[in-house]
Amino acid sequence: RIQILFEVMATRKRKRDDDDFKQELLDLGVMESEIEEIIKIQISFPNLSPYECRRKYTMKKNEEQLKALGLDVLKNTLKLPKREKSFYAPQKKRIKTETSPQEPSRRSSRIAGIEAISYNEKNMPAEEPEVKPIYVPKKKAPKIELADSFDINSTDALPVLHTMKSDVKPKLSPSTVDDLSNVVLNKTGIVKVCNARITAMSMLQGDVVLVASGSKWGDIGLCRYYNNEALLVHHQPHNDVIGCLNFQSNKLYSCSYDGSVKFFDPEKVKSSVVYNKEEVWIRYFDFHTANELLLANVLGQVHHVDQRTGNSEKQFPPKENVKKFGSLWCIDVNKYDRNYFATSSNNGNVVLWDVRQNNNYVDVYQHSKTVNSAFFDNVNGKTLLTTSLDDKLGVLEFTEKSKLAVTRTISHDNYTGRWITKFRAMWLPNSNEYFTIGSMRKYPRCLQVFSVKGCKQFDIYDEDYMVSIQSFGLVHQSTGSIVGGNASGYNYIFSQPQ
Secondary structure (H helix, E strand, C coil): CHHHHHHHHHHHHHHHHHHHHHHHHHHCCCCHHHHHHHHHHHHHCCCCCHHHHHHHHHHHHHHHHHHHHCCHHHHHHCCCCCCCCCCCCCCCCCCCCCCCCCCCCCCCHHHHCCCCCCCCCCCCCCCCCCCCCCCCCCCCCCCECHHHCEECCCHHHHHHHHHHHCCCCCCCCCCCHHHHCCCEEEEEEEEECCCCCEEEEEEECCCCEEEEEEECCCCEEEEEEECCEEEEEEECCCCCCEEEEEEECCEEEEEECCCEEEEEECCCCEEEEEEECCCCCEEEEEECCCCEEEEEECCCCEEEEECCCCEEEEEECCHHHHHHHCCEEEEEECCCCCCEEEEEECCCEEEEEECCECCCCCEEEECCCCEEEEEECCCCCCEEEEEECCCEEEEEECCCCCCCEEEEEEECCCCCCCCCCCCCCEECCCCCCEEEEECCCCCCCEEEEEECCCCEEEEEECCCCCCCCCCEEEECCCCCCEEEECCCCEEEEEECCC
């Protein structure tokens, strides 16, 4: 009985093994008609795996096919060609180099019994004096700090207010581009004008250099530079990032992310509100007429505001098309045909608008990334200059009222990152051929002057004192001075040599 029980258990185990073996063959892609043949091979060779049994079956099947075709005899007659002997290049004989004779090894005089040589103090060689390295301190400019500034309501600020109120026009024969290449940075021309990063700058074109700089904290510094002396006045009209500054009719206008547009009147020495909506960030503005402003906000809207009433009369584009044009970064009115203005946005669009038709735009030019600025030239308004984060400067022709034609694209590194104010290519006063822009070049840090033909004219730099990236480069027409602004709140004033 025990023997019969063992035989039954062995049969069941063999059946289970056969079932597992069949399942593994099916997993290998074996057809069911071939499984029985492979199992016979497995019985003859029980130590082989299913894969090896299948391989052996395939080899057996291939041999049977060769015999059926009569190719088995031909296979035995075929012989592989003999391998040719490889050719080895003869090795060059090494030339033995003559070795220098070895010096005798050093031996101890004490062990050899030789007395040590004694020296007297008179016979001792004199010690050489220690040479200390000469320390040359780095040059540091005597910067004018914010603590040296005056409040806008103090009597010390009167020269700045007087310069703002004066109606002196620029000279008829301004400095040429060649004159700008000769400017130098005076030690008194480095001025701390703001508490934080400069986000907007504007220059009053008169007989004296007067620059307004706004920061990301909402404060404004007014710097008057005359006879190599800087006078700084400071005040705080806003409590958030200042997007744009503009001198108009002896007043300084400013817009901010706090949703307000204000102007400072030097006669009354106070700031007044033109427009205020806290829920909308105002990023840029320009004048349509002396009393009408066009405001560009982050929602992609342009508001036509009359400062006499403070109300928004029109909106570009209509509310249903706002998302199509993206968040606006800049707006500029054509000074020679004020019915047209251009906007730039974060979706790469440069859009041409007509104030007379607010339902639709006139034309669009597309960059691949955010467009920081778009400015018409100051000569005839026929050239539009754009700056984009796709590392391109666009020169667009505005000859026909229906489209913007691309004249040239100039390669320029515009990727400033998060902590540097974005570059904006800005026209030289009374020029439609040359413009200034900041530079990401590491050494020396500089401002650059380009032509619309794509040629860099020259760099404006000072290796000793200007060691930061300049986001702005404003040119004063009558004195030929150039003022830069950086992320630390400093102005660098380059003036003509005396």
